[in-house]
Amino acid sequence: MTPWPARTIKPPALRRGDRVAVVTPSWGGPGAQPERYALGRRTLEETFGLDVIEMPHALDDLESVARNPQARAADLNAAFGDPSIRAIIASIGGEDSVRVLPHLDLDTIAANPKIYLGYSDSTSIHFGMRQAGVTSFYGPTVMAGFAENVEPFAYMLDAVRRTLFESAPVGIVEPNRAGWTDEHLEWGDPSLRNRRRALKPSTGPRTLQGRGIARGPLIGGCAEVLEMLKGTPWWPPLDLWRGAIFFYETSEEAPKPDLVLRWLRNFGSQGILRVLSGIIVGRPSGVDPDKLAKYDAAIVHALDEEGLIDLPVLANLDFGHTDPIFTLPYGVVAELDCAAATLSLKESGVARNV
Secondary structure, eight states: OOSSOSSOBOOBOOOTTOEEEEEOSSSOHHHHOHHHHHHHHHHHHHTTOOEEEEOTTTTOOHHHHHHOHHHHHHHHHHHHHOTTOOEEEESOOOSOGGGTGGGOOHHHHHHSOOEEEEOGGGHHHHHHHHHHTBOOEEOOBTTTBTSOSSSOOHHHHHHHIIIIIOOSOOEEOOOOOSOBBOOOOOTTOGGGTTOOOOOBOOOOOEEEEOOSEEEEEEEEEEHHHHHHHTTSTTSOOHHHHTTOEEEEEOOTTOOOHHHHHHHHHHHHHTTHHHHOSEEEEEOOSSOOHHHHHHHHHHHHHHHHHTTOTTSOEEEEESOSSSBSOOOEETTOEEEEETTTTEEEEOSOSSBOOO
């Protein structure tokens, strides 16, 4: 197959009653926390009316999942090759899905476009799908998103409906106004299951720099996972970044702002920053206001070093390691408006069902 197609093929939209497969591409969360997994599965079945199945290794114990990236890849390959399965959803993130990539069958993925949904460590799988030329979706996982104490966030559920079940363009991504959270409540503690996580006020996106409107296809993911991909065969060539809107977010580990600056310097040294149309930044998790300001400063500093003081950048968006989150489709044309501090999805990520 030809590597790195210029555009992606959109998978068919989901419908109630569709069969969807759960895979575990990283950490063996379902085996370690079966109650949390069951909660997320129930949301998929009862809220969205989906027929949920687990691929053979999705519920394996932690050690088996960790030791067998080939088995994780086999589940993904089988799910893409099975015509009865309409979408594939990651059970949870982790830290080593990059080990799955050498075993992925990109030809099978390219020949069977279907929805893949996940975030965080699923960045690696998304880049494999981007190389296969299929649109995938940076959004909630079964255990982190669809599973939530008391009930899932309405904002997240609405975003999933709009991006995966509807073939009309989303348009402006409305910010979450009901409040956000990065509070951690131990999943294995039964006494916490009926306690809602505390919400913080949401101020919406803000423009870090730039003016006017930037437009381009979406590409990006979790900062720490992107570092694992650099220099591998699954790192996109410079032309694929040209004119793109780069979405970027950090994990709950909250790396030091100086480290983020160094990572972005690598993007600069590759020439990537200079060819972007714009950047959108997800709200950092586990970060106090002082550290948040340092994150902003690190991004602006990296761009200033490249002479990019006018490159449009929006920060504090609802994606990645914050809750609730929107779902971002890879390869779909987005528009960033600096004056209004808004993000719009100008086309759908899914194709109309016929």
